[in-house]
Amino acid sequence: MAEVRLPKRIMNSGGWCQGCGHGVVVRLIAEVLDELGVADKAIAVEDVACGSMSMSGVLKCDAIMAAHGRPIPVANGAKGARPDSIVYAHLGDGSAYSIGCAELVHTALRGDNMTVIVVNNTVYGMTGGQMAPTTLPGEKTASSPKGKDADRYGVLNVVDLISDLNCTYLARGEIYDVASTAKTKAMIKKAFQNQIDNKGFSLVEVLAPCPTNLHMTPVQCKEFVHTEATKYFTLGEFVDK
Amino acid sequence: MAEKVLMKGNEALAEAALRAGSRFYSGYPITPQTEILEYLSTRMAEVGGFFVQAESELCGINMVFGAAAAGARAFTTSSGPGYSLKQEGISYLAANDLPAVIIDVMRIGSGLGDIFMGQGDYWQLTRGGGHGDYRTIVLAPNSVQENVEMVQKAFDLAEQYLHPVIIASDAGIGQMMEPVELPDFKEHDVNKFDWAVRGCKENENPRYCQNIYYNMWDEEYPLVKEYGDYPTYLTKKYATIEENEQRWESYQVEDAEVVLVAYGSSSRVAKDTVDTARAQGFKLGLIRPITLWPFPKKAFAEAKAAKAFCTVEVNILGQMGDDVRLATEGKFPVGFAGNFFAVPDPDDIIATAKALLK
Ligand SMILES: Cc1ncc(C[n+]2csc(CCOP(=O)(O)OP(=O)(O)O)c2C)c(N)n1
Ligand code: SF4
Ligand SMILES: [Mg+2]
Numbered sequence: 001m002a003e004v005r006l007p008k009r010i011m012n013s014g015g016w017c018q019g020c021g022h023g024v025v026v027r028l029i030a031e032v033l034d035e036l037g038v039a040d041k042a043i044a045v046e047d048v049a050c051g052s053m054s055m056s057g058v059l060k061c062d063a064i065m066a067a068h069g070r071p072i073p074v075a076n077g078a079k080g081a082r083p084d085s086i087v088y089a090h091l092g093d094g095s096a097y098s099i100g101c102a103e104l105v106h107t108a109l110r111g112d113n114m115t116v117i118v119v120n121n122t123v124y125g126m127t128g129g130q131m132a133p134t135t136l137p138g139e140k141t142a143s144s145p146k147g148k149d150a151d152r153y154g155v156l157n158v159v160d161l162i163s164d165l166n167c168t169y170l171a172r173g174e175i176y177d178v179a180s181t182a183k184t185k186a187m188i189k190k191a192f193q194n195q196i197d198n199k200g201f202s203l204v205e206v207l208a209p210c211p212t213n214l215h216m217t218p219v220q221c222k223e224f225v226h227t228e229a230t231k232y233f234t235l236g237e238f239v240d241k
Numbered sequence: 242m243a244e245k246v247l248m249k250g251n252e253a254l255a256e257a258a259l260r261a262g263s264r265f266y267s268g269y270p271i272t273p274q275t276e277i278l279e280y281l282s283t284r285m286a287e288v289g290g291f292f293v294q295a296e297s298e299l300c301g302i303n304m305v306f307g308a309a310a311a312g313a314r315a316f317t318t319s320s321g322p323g324y325s326l327k328q329e330g331i332s333y334l335a336a337n338d339l340p341a342v343i344i345d346v347m348r349i350g351s352g353l354g355d356i357f358m359g360q361g362d363y364w365q366l367t368r369g370g371g372h373g374d375y376r377t378i379v380l381a382p383n384s385v386q387e388n389v390e391m392v393q394k395a396f397d398l399a400e401q402y403l404h405p406v407i408i409a410s411d412a413g414i415g416q417m418m419e420p421v422e423l424p425d426f427k428e429h430d431v432n433k434f435d436w437a438v439r440g441c442k443e444n445e446n447p448r449y450c451q452n453i454y455y456n457m458w459d460e461e462y463p464l465v466k467e468y469g470d471y472p473t474y475l476t477k478k479y480a481t482i483e484e485n486e487q488r489w490e491s492y493q494v495e496d497a498e499v500v501l502v503a504y505g506s507s508s509r510v511a512k513d514t515v516d517t518a519r520a521q522g523f524k525l526g527l528i529r530p531i532t533l534w535p536f537p538k539k540a541f542a543e544a545k546a547a548k549a550f551c552t553v554e555v556n557i558l559g560q561m562g563d564d565v566r567l568a569t570e571g572k573f574p575v576g577f578a579g580n581f582f583a584v585p586d587p588d589d590i591i592a593t594a595k596a597l598l599k
Contacts, residue, residue, distance in 0.1 A: 008443055041440035045307065048452070055449050062438035064310045065451035067333050070303040073295070077307025078438065080291035081265055081315065081431060085440055103303070106296035 007031045009039050014058040016050065019218020021208020021225075024175045025119050026054045028185045029090065032192055033061065038086040045075040047091040049126035050210075051119060054090070069099030072107050072116060079114055086195055088115040093134040093205075094124045097156050101133075104162065111166030111200040115191045118158070118203065120172075121210035122229055129213025136232055141213070158205055159238045168200035170239035174207040176226040180235075187237065199241070207233055244423045250385045251276035251346065251415040253423070254408075255284065257389040258316055258342070261396045262429030264290030265315035267304040269297055269323060272356040273412035274346035277318045288426075298323040302330030302343070309339040310450040312437025314396050314429045318344040320412075321354055321362050325370075331405050332371030337450055340399030340406075342392065343377075347411040347505075349555065349581050357582050358412035360505060363560035366409050367534040374475060378402070378486060379533040381409045381504040385419035393424060400434075402482060409533055411555070413506030413584070482535055489537035490529040493519065497526025499594040500544045502565050503553035504530045507584050511553045514587040518594070525594060533561075538568040549597035551576035553585055 006012075009030035016023045033039040044063040046052040052065050066074035071089035079087040096104050096118045107114070123141055124130040130143040137150035144153075163170055169191055173184030184206055191202035207229050209221035216224060248256070255277045258266070266285055268278045278294065285292035291308070295301040301317045308315035319327060324345045334341050345366060349359025369376045378398055380391045388410060395406040431437060441447045456462040457471035468474035490508075493515050494500055503511035508529040518525040526547070528540045544550075550573055552561045559577030566575050578585050578593040 039440075040442055043311065043438050043440060052451075055451055060441065060443070060447050062441050062448045063450070064307060064438055065449070066303065066306070067329055070299070070306075070330075073300045073303035074307035074310070076293075077265070077267070077304035077309075077313075077315065078311040079307075080267075080293070080304065081308040081311035081313035082439060083291075085311070102296055103300050106300065110293075 008034050009060045010058060011060050012057050014053045015056055016053055017212040019209055019211040019221055020050070021121055021175055021206065021210070022051050022053065022119055024181065025117060025206050025208065026059060026090070028181070028188050029088070029117060030059060030061070032185065032189045033086070036189065036192055036196065038192065038196060041085045043078050043082070043085050043087045045071040045078065045087065045089045047071045047095040049092045049095055051090050051092060069095050070103065071095065072100060072103045075114055076107060076112055086192065088117060088192070090117045090119070092125060093118060093120040093122065094132045097133045097158060097161070105165065108162040108165040108167050108201050108203070111168065113195055113198055113200050115195050116203040117188060117191070118205045119208045120205050120233065121208045123210055123213045125210045125213055129210070136228060155232055157233060158203065162203070163238050166201060167203065167239045168194050168241045169202035171237040172205040172207065172233060172235050174226060174230065174235060176222060205233070243425060246421060246423060247418055248385060248421050249276060249416065249418050250388050250410065252280045253385050253421045254344065254388040254392050254410065255280040256423060257392045259284065259288050259290070260424050260426050261314065261393040262427045263314040263316055263396065264288065264429070265305070265308040265313040266290070266317065267293045267295045267301040268318050269295050269301050271320045271323045273348055273415050274318045274320050274344065276415070277344070298326035299329065302327040305341050306330050306333055306339065309334065309341040310337070310438050312431035312434055312439065316342040316344065318346065320346050320348045321350070324362060324365065328365070328371035331377065332373055332375060334405040335375035335377065336373065336452060336454070338403040338453065339450070340396070340403055342395045342399055342406050342408065344392070344408045344410060346415040347409060355582070356412070358506060358555060358584070359581060360411055360507065360555045362409065363533065363554070363556070366407055367536070367564070376479065376534050378404065378406045378482060379409050380406065381531060381533050382414060383505050383508045383529065385414065385417060385421045388414060389421055389423060398486070402478065409505065411505045486532055487535045487537040487539050488531035489540040490531060491540060491543055492527040492529070494526035494528060494543045496524055496546050497544065498524045498546060499549045499551055499597055500526045500528055500547045501551050501553050501590065501594065502528045502530065502561060504533060507553045507555055510584045510587060511590065514590045517587050518591050523591065523595065525591070536564045536568060541568045547573065549574045549576060549594070551578055551590070551594045551597060553578045553590055555579070555581055555584055557581055
């Protein structure tokens with residue numbers, strides 16, 4: 001068997017489904033923390049949703065599991081208590097843009113010095129694939145079996161929501177292939193560098209597959225995110241101060 | 242050196258929290274606790290701490306959760322409607338064994354109720370209130386001086402038991418001015434506890450502050466190793482608190498025919514009522530719970546001559562009555578001399594207490 005080389009801050013593979021985007025994102029974060037030399041003072045804050053599987057022996061960082069929707073204020077609290085630490089919130093689209101929307105907006109409004117990584121898989125992964133504010137028009141989910149009625153529910157784009165507030169950095173990437181993953185990693189790195197430099201609020205949204213709940217194979221789901229989700233959620237750096 | 246000053250209850254409490262070493266506060270305006278937020282909005286910076294006016298009580302308590310996980314002596318304050326929103330975070334604090342102090346300066350009523358002096362939150366404070374198997378230690382001051390002493394005690398108890406501790410103040414105590422002795426400043430070290438997240442070295446095990454329910458099947462998990470399993474740990478934790486932390490004040494209880502039971506603002510009136518009744522030849526007494534949970538059951542053994550008990554509360558349904566019935570094993574009539582929008586009148590209390598003897 002080929003030797004598997006893990007990044008320094010990754011202890012093991014996680015319990016995520018095959019083709020899930022969370023594991024890739026956690027790995028990218030772990031690599032960035034190490035490369036920036038701040039892993040020793042990093043505090044991860046995870047939502048209780050699928051991202052928190054990083055706390056099942058995967059991530060070698062001190063970490064807090066926050067209530068659904070609350071990783072941003074919890075991270076803010078940890079940073080307030082330990083201003084010299086490097087604190088980030090890793091959460092899903094449902095967490096950040098639905099139940100935790102108020103906390104996201106006001107943290108961005110205050111421009112609090114922290115890093116937020118949102119994994120947007122267009123569904124509520126953990127609870128079995130219900131419709132999220134990010135579900136695409138017509139996308140079938142467990143709670144929109146005929147396809148999302150976008151006239152009734154709309155589609156929430158974080159760029160519309162917070163880019164005019166007090167963000168220092170706001171970007172969206174994907175993890176489709178080596179090149180796009182490297183780009184996303186560079187975005188994550190910038191979001192952490194900003195915190196190190198005390199520059200304020202940085203958020204990177206990562207478009208990611210949830211094959212299980214989209215009822216696709218990992219490859220199909222990857223293609224769906226790359227071709228369909230990017231139509232509504234364009235990639236790029238939207239705020240970079 | 243301790244300082245003697247004249248101060249409003251809410252402000253004295255805020256100052257005392259800083260002197261207890263707290264350097265983290267996040268809150269949201271609501272009457273009658275707003276003076277705490279306003280006071281700390283400038284005072285916290287003077288002592289080099291973290292203050293934020295949060296966008297909601299939900300945010301406020303979740304920030305406290307993060308700060309507590311990182312080792313701070315963190316606190317937040319609110320009143321009934323806001324305290325309801327804090328229940329999510331309090332349940333998470335309890336489920337994570339985290340110390341924090343939450344202050345409820347009570348007002349009256351359910352829903353919006355009203356901003357006036359009240360004791361509307363006894364049930365939600367003492368029953369847990371949020372989801373799941375938990376309760377919190379609840380301290381009930383009845384003077385500005387006790388506000389000061391209890392906020393310090395609250396942080397100590399929170400750390401001793403690794404548990405959220407609540408202070409049940411009320412509009413009366415929060416708004417009143419009294420002379421108060423402020424204690425000296427104490428320092429708190431955020432690295433006091435090894436469990437507090439701070440960042441781990443490459444060769445260390447990471448500290449995870451997480452849902453203990455997920456770990457209860459892991460034989461290597463420290464708490465499981467020590468107690469065998471999580472239910473045993475939890476049962477023992479609450480039993481220990483119940484056994485060791487009951488606090489109360491007894492006043493003329495031993496020979497009393499009727500014993501009043503009152504805390505906070507209404508206990509001040511109740512105490513005066515005992516004197517008035519005794520001057521009239523009616524033997525009243527008073528048990529003043531200082532901890533609302535654990536309820537001071539032990540206090541009731543002293544009431545050897547009692548034929549009835551009567552709670553004095555500022556709410557409509559007499560929320561504390563159930564606890565008095567439990568503490569007295571249902572053997573005595575338990576009355577309720579209540580009022581809302583104002584503390585009950587001594588004459589009414591005496592009349593209610595007398596009627597219990599008929
Ligand atoms: C207050 C509260 N409401 C609902 C839930 C149930 N719940 C847990 S995770 C989740 C949705 C997760 O979706 P998302 O945030 O997008 O994360 P994902 O699993 O997709 O990464 C929900 C609704 C909860 N735990 N707490
Ligand atoms: S349900 Fe979706 S988000 Fe959750 S682990 Fe599986 S693929 Fe990932
Ligand atoms: Mg999701």
